[in-house]
Amino acid sequence: xGQIEEVVSPHxxxxxxxxxxxxxxxxxxxxxxxxxxxxxxxxxxxxKDEFGQETAVYYKNRAAxxxxxxxxxxxxxxxxxxxxxxxKDPKALFRRCQAYEGLNKIDAAYTDAKEVHNLDPKxxxxxxxLVRLHKAVQAKLGELAQTxxxxxxxxxxxxxxxxxxxxxxxxxxxxxxLSREKAGAELLFKEGVVEKIVRLLKVEKNAKIRLSxxxxxxxLAKKDTDRAKQVLKEAGVPFFIDAINTTNEEMxxxxxxxxxxxxxxxxxxxxxxxxxEKKKDARKMSNExxxxxxxxxxxxxxxxxxxxxxxxxxxxxxxxxxxxRTITGEARDAIINLxxxxxxxxxMAWAEKMLKTDFYSRLMEVASxxxxxxxxxxxxxxxxxxxxxxxxxxxxxxxxxxxxRRNQIIERIDEFSKEKLMDQGLESKVRIxxxxxxxxxxxxxxxxxxxxxxxxxxxxLAMAQSDEYIEQLVASEAIIAATAKKKDASxxxxxxxxxxxxxxKSKNDHIKVRALVGMCKLGSSGGHDASIRPLAEGSxxxxxxxxxxxxxxxxxxxxxxxxAAEGLSFLTLDxxxxxxxxxxxxAVKSLIELGKTGGQDVMYGVVTCLxxxxxxxxVQEITDEMIELAKFAKHHVxxxxxxxxxxxxxxxxxxxxxxxxxxxxxALAKTESNNMKELIARVINAFCQHQELRGLVVQQxxxxxxxxxxxxxxxxxxxxxxQALARIxxxxxxxxAFPGQxxxxxxxxxxxxxxxDFKSIENFEALLALGxxxxxxxxxxxxxLKESDVVMTIENYxxxxxxxxxxxxxxxxxxxxxxxVQVKRCEGTNDRIKYLVLLMGDAEDEEVVKAAAGAVAxxxxxxxxxxxxVFESSQWEACMLxxxxxxxxxxxxxxxxxxxxxxxxxxxxxxxxxxxxxxDVCQALIIKANIDQSNFQPNETLQKIKKxxxxxxxxxxxxxxxxxxxxxxxxxxxxxKIEPWRPHPxxxxxxxEKS
Numbered sequence: 001x002g003q004i005e006e007v008v009s010p011h012x013x014x015x016x017x018x019x020x021x022x023x024x025x026x027x028x029x030x031x032x033x034x035x036x037x038x039x040x041x042x043x044x045x046x047x048k049d050e051f052g053q054e055t056a057v058y059y060k061n062r063a064a065x066x067x068x069x070x071x072x073x074x075x076x077x078x079x080x081x082x083x084x085x086x087x088k089d090p091k092a093l094f095r096r097c098q099a100y101e102g103l104n105k106i107d108a109a110y111t112d113a114k115e116v117h118n119l120d121p122k123x124x125x126x127x128x129x130l131v132r133l134h135k136a137v138q139a140k141l142g143e144l145a146q147t148x149x150x151x152x153x154x155x156x157x158x159x160x161x162x163x164x165x166x167x168x169x170x171x172x173x174x175x176x177x178l179s180r181e182k183a184g185a186e187l188l189f190k191e192g193v194v195e196k197i198v199r200l201l202k203v204e205k206n207a208k209i210r211l212s213x214x215x216x217x218x219x220l221a222k223k224d225t226d227r228a229k230q231v232l233k234e235a236g237v238p239f240f241i242d243a244i245n246t247t248n249e250e251m252x253x254x255x256x257x258x259x260x261x262x263x264x265x266x267x268x269x270x271x272x273x274x275x276x277e278k279k280k281d282a283r284k285m286s287n288e289x290x291x292x293x294x295x296x297x298x299x300x301x302x303x304x305x306x307x308x309x310x311x312x313x314x315x316x317x318x319x320x321x322x323x324x325r326t327i328t329g330e331a332r333d334a335i336i337n338l339x340x341x342x343x344x345x346x347x348m349a350w351a352e353k354m355l356k357t358d359f360y361s362r363l364m365e366v367a368s369x370x371x372x373x374x375x376x377x378x379x380x381x382x383x384x385x386x387x388x389x390x391x392x393x394x395x396x397x398x399x400x401x402x403x404x405r406r407n408q409i410i411e412r413i414d415e416f417s418k419e420k421l422m423d424q425g426l427e428s429k430v431r432i433x434x435x436x437x438x439x440x441x442x443x444x445x446x447x448x449x450x451x452x453x454x455x456x457x458x459x460x461l462a463m464a465q466s467d468e469y470i471e472q473l474v475a476s477e478a479i480i481a482a483t484a485k486k487k488d489a490s491x492x493x494x495x496x497x498x499x500x501x502x503x504x505k506s507k508n509d510h511i512k513v514r515a516l517v518g519m520c521k522l523g524s525s526g527g528h529d530a531s532i533r534p535l536a537e538g539s540x541x542x543x544x545x546x547x548x549x550x551x552x553x554x555x556x557x558x559x560x561x562x563x564a565a566e567g568l569s570f571l572t573l574d575x576x577x578x579x580x581x582x583x584x585x586x587a588v589k590s591l592i593e594l595g596k597t598g599g600q601d602v603m604y605g606v607v608t609c610l611x612x613x614x615x616x617x618x619v620q621e622i623t624d625e626m627i628e629l630a631k632f633a634k635h636h637v638x639x640x641x642x643x644x645x646x647x648x649x650x651x652x653x654x655x656x657x658x659x660x661x662x663x664x665x666x667a668l669a670k671t672e673s674n675n676m677k678e679l680i681a682r683v684i685n686a687f688c689q690h691q692e693l694r695g696l697v698v699q700q701x702x703x704x705x706x707x708x709x710x711x712x713x714x715x716x717x718x719x720x721x722x723q724a725l726a727r728i729x730x731x732x733x734x735x736x737a738f739p740g741q742x743x744x745x746x747x748x749x750x751x752x753x754x755x756x757d758f759k760s761i762e763n764f765e766a767l768l769a770l771g772x773x774x775x776x777x778x779x780x781x782x783x784x785l786k787e788s789d790v791v792m793t794i795e796n797y798x799x800x801x802x803x804x805x806x807x808x809x810x811x812x813x814x815x816x817x818x819x820x821v822q823v824k825r826c827e828g829t830n831d832r833i834k835y836l837v838l839l840m841g842d843a844e845d846e847e848v849v850k851a852a853a854g855a856v857a858x859x860x861x862x863x864x865x866x867x868x869x870v871f872e873s874s875q876w877e878a879c880m881l882x883x884x885x886x887x888x889x890x891x892x893x894x895x896x897x898x899x900x901x902x903x904x905x906x907x908x909x910x911x912x913x914x915x916x917x918x919x920d921v922c923q924a925l926i927i928k929a930n931i932d933q934s935n936f937q938p939n940e941t942l943q944k945i946k947k948x949x950x951x952x953x954x955x956x957x958x959x960x961x962x963x964x965x966x967x968x969x970x971x972x973x974x975x976x977k978i979e980p981w982r983p984h985p986x987x988x989x990x991x992x993e994k995s
Contacts, residue, residue, distance in 0.1 A: 014054065017043040021058060024065075033065040034288040037295065040065070056085035056092070063095045067102070074299070075099035090119045094126070097133075104182065106136045151178065151187050158209070159196055165206060172212035179219035189220060189227055194234040201243065211251050214243055218258035221265050225303075228265035232310055237317040244334055245327045252334045259314070259338060263348060266310050268303045271296040272346055277748065281755075281789075315342075315350055319359040322366055329382030332366065336385075340392050340672055343399050351399035360396075360412035363389060367438040368420075368431035372510075373470050375427045383558075384600030386434075390442025391673045397443055410449050413439070417450055421459075426471070429463065433474040440481035441604070442673070451482055464499045469508060476503055476514035480521050480566075497522060509556070513563040516546055520567040541580065544571045548581075552590045558602075561594055565605030572612035575641035575648075582613060582652045588659050595664025603668045607679045610661055615649045616682035618716075650690070657687045657696055666701035669709060677709045678717030685724040694728050698737045703728050707742055710749030722749040723762055729769030734776050743776050744783045751790040760802060767797060767808035774815035781819040791816065791825075798835065803845055810839060810851040817858040826859050826866055833859065833869040840895075841879035846888065853883045853894035860901035867905035870898075877916050884921045889941040896922065896945050900952040903961075910961045919962060922949045 024039030040062040047055045063078035079096035083089055097112035110133040117126055157163055157171035175193070178184030197213045204210055217235065221228040244255040264270070275293040278285055285293070304311060318335055321327060327335075342348035354360065367389045369381045400406045420432035436456070440447030450456065460482070463475035479500070500522070503515035520543050550556055550564035568591070571577045581587055595606035611617055665680045684702050687693050697703065703725065710721035725746050728737050738746050750773070753766035770790075773780050785791050794816075797809035813836075816822045826832045836859075839852035859866040870876055883895035899918060903910040929946030932938050956962045 013046050017046040033068050034291050037065045052085040056082045060092050072099040072102035090116050110137045169208045172209045176215050179216045194231050198235050214254045218261045221261040225265050228262050237314050241321050244331045247328050247330050256334050266307045268300050271300045323362045325379050329380045329385055333388045336388050336392050340395050343396055351396045355408050361416055364416040364435055368435035370434045386438045387600040390438040394443035430474050433478045437478045437481045472511050476518055480518045513550055513560050517563050517567040520570040540571050540574045540577055544577045548587050552586045562602045569605045569608035572609050575643035578613050579643050582655050592660050592664045596667050598667035610683045611679050614653050614683050614686040616686045653686055657693045662697050662700035662702040666705040669705035674714045677713040681709045681717045681721035685720045688724040688727040691731050694731050703737045707745050722753050726750045726765040726769035729772050734773050743780050747783045754793045764804055767812050771812035771815050785821045807847050810848050814851045814855040817855045823862045834872045837873040837876050837879050841882045850891050853891055857894045857897040860898050864905035867902045867909050893941055893945050896948040900948050903952050903956050907959050910956050914956055914961050925949050
């Protein structure tokens with residue numbers, strides 16, 4: 001029997017909607033705009049199908065909320081919806097006019113304002129707005145006229161193929177500059193620059209001009225949905241695929257950027273991007289922010305549905321071309337990187353959407369390619385392609401949020417594997433081995449799902465014993481990858497060690513080095529545990545020597561040296577090998593030079609070696625209690641090698657850093673792999689533990705490499721990179737270590753170290769670094785103050801019991817006080833000044849007193865309101881006397897500056913100030929300075945204190961707040977004079993009558 005549905009009459013629906021409107025109006029009056037938006041949104045959902053006139057009002061009201069919150073694009077959207085239901089509504093037009101003005105779309109705002117004036121000519125409130133917009137339109141027309149002339153001249157030069165190359169290149173660069181300006185971009189677009197560039201690139205041979213033209217597309221598409229859709233329509237996705245088909249790295253980067261701009265603009269990624277950072281610490285988000293975040297997500301979902309056709313077209317073309325036989329290997333890598341960027345659910349959700357296509361099979365086709373083996377239908381790949389594909393598979397698998405979707409990926413891979421395994425031909429065996437090896441290396445969960453297939457391991461062992469070179473090659477690589485887990489290693493040691501030894505006897509170096517790496521990996525299965533030795537004593541050192549010979553030999557090709565580094569990455573788990581390797585200067589420098597190539601294929605070997613050598617891995621602390629429990633449970637207790645003691649580790653860190661290891665890590669940091677980024681951050685952070693090495697890290701590009709890692713990596717990777725940046729910021733000049741915009745970019749990651757659950761040393765280093773950054777420029781201070789959670793967290797540490805944390809926080813606030821924004825914050829209704837005044841009386845920490853006095857001195861010099869707020873503390877006089885009578889003249893100097901500032905603030909502030917012992921102390925300081933002046937070397941600070949005191953007292957005297965000694969004596973004398981006896985009033989009357 002079916003369920004009985006409750007029928008709601010349209011009249012009841014309208015009543016509910018009206019109640020929501022009333023609630024929204026009340027929330028709007030109180031300034032609760034987020035709540036008001038929620039009420040109007042619910043009302044819209046209830047009525048939009050039947051009550052057009054009422055729904056138009058709700059849209060109009062919601063637009064008013066968006067205007068108050070300066071969400072101008074949302075306001076335009078709601079006004080448009082309102083006018084669809086009720087055309088030519090003056091209120092909706094007026095609100096859209098305001099929104100357009102907020103978006104700096106002056107033409108559209110002026111058009112709407114004129115329309116409102118036509119509909120309501122008696123509206124006098126509109127006249128000043130019309131005048132203002134008219135002036136703005138005239139000014140814009142003047143700018144456009146100038147820009148139009150520039151555009152015309154640029155077009156003539158760039159699109160004339162017969163012109164001089166230098167002039168055309170400069171003109172093409174100028175087109176990029178124009179496209180970054182709002183007016184320039186609009187004009188270029190109207191003049192048909194997209195179509196012109198598409199035609200030009202079909203015949204243009206000049207690489208610089210081609211690059212500039214593609215960059216113009218990226219700038220035009222950036223942050224403008226309509227323009228991005230038009231660029232896509234006129235140019236087409238195949239145009240970008242043709243443009244990316246090159247080996248030129250700059251061109252590939254420019255095209256990738258342009259495609260990403262198209263995707264982000266058409267999907268309005270900016271709506272969710274602004275919340276991404278805050279969601280990392282969702283507990284600090286207010287209810288209003290949560291609601292707004294959800295509304296933005298819903299809005300983006302609607303926009304993506306509207307633009308689904310364009311977005312799906314881009315996705316399908318990109319996915320299809322992953323297996324194109326006509327594109328370069330570098331272009332293929334860029335396409336796969338684009339897929340990785342857009343696979344997260346909060347970006348484009350391609351990971352899930354591509355389950356409905358044959359993309360995963362296509363990606364397996366790419367994963368099965370080998371540079372050493374060319375078959376009939378092979379595609380061109382680079383040395384990094386296998387690594388990129390493997391990382392992509394791992395990332396796609398991580399994006400699946402449940403087992404059902406993850407199993408779907410495994411099913412797609414199973415289908416590919418079955419198809420290849422059914423064919424017993426050489427090509428199929430080689431390709432399935434390469435594909436699974438790629439997965440085992442970079443997406444182990446997916447690789448292990450295939451490793452357990454019946455007969456696969458036996459097939460690998462059989463291929464390894466074959467006489468065929470390519471079979472030996474891929475089988476040895478697969479065996480190496482298959483021993484990632486201890487249980488796999490033990491089974492292969494029993495079966496495959498003899499096979500690997502036989503392969504090592506091969507005359508072919510490529511087979512030999514792979515067999516060597518296989519033995520290295522099997523021999524290192526005990527990890528860092530010094531008590532486990534899978535191989536005989538001394539075998540690890542012999543294997544390391546064999547790897548070294550390949551690594552340091554300049555006549556060996558890059559592939560051989562890459563494998564040698566990978567072999568050492570396993571062997572360096574052994575502390576004996578670590579010490580021997582670090583003492584070998586030639587080997588270490590060869591390893592670093594290999595890393596400087598920046599190749600994705602060499603990254604694992606080089607980075608892992610450096611991680612092992614510096615002991616930058618997580619080590620579980622083993623307590624005596626844990627050892628006793630392990631013994632009782634008959635579990636093995638790992639033992640640390642004596643050569644892994646801190647003294648030996650520090651020595652290795654110094655050696656590696658001085659040889660230039662940071663430069664190799666900086667070259668490798670461009671990877672898309674978050675796990676690799678984490679390892680790189682760990683090593684650089686190990687270098688930055690030592691104050692003396694931080695300068696070398698900066699010189700070798702370490703600070704530049706750390707910033708993107710700190711912004712996007714694993715949680716541990718971001719933390720390690722942030723700590724390294726903080727350590728650099730403490731001892732190095734931030735303006736040199738983080739030049740330009742980078743000093744602003746560092747603020748957010750360093751501030752993340754201020755979390756209470758982090759170690760105190762991380763909190764302390766972050767506060768010191770932020771304090772130094774606050775001294776760099778107003779832009780950096782502005783960034784710190786703009787992020788309200790950053791500055792509030794710093795202020796919270798001012799109340800900490802931990803003396804060092806409190807001191808660092810107060811010193812950071814001192815530097816922030818140089819900003820007008822911080823001055824305004826202190827002027828508000830709060831206790832910021834009051835607490836700083838109390839800190840000036842701190843009896844325990846002189847540095848806190850000094851910093852607090854400095855902060856109050858800066859604030860009082862910038863604002864008379866801050867001067868009057870000093871009195872809000874009931875202990876202000878005692879705190880002022882504490883710094884005025886301080887032993888440190890630097891503190892005293894700050895104190896007299898405060899006094900001088902407060903006197904300059906006016907009589908209301910200076911009178912209560914001078915009516916205390918502060919006046920006496922100031923006079924005493926002047927006397928003390930006069931006495932000191934007779935010394936051979938007078939104290940310069942004390943003399944400056946005297947000048948400030950004299951200026952302050954003179955000012956107070958001129959204002960009539962205090963008097964000189966002579967004036968005071970004269971007043972006393974005047975008070976002591978006896979007035980003459982006055983005659984009796986009656987007698988005076990009688991005398992008047994007689995006269």
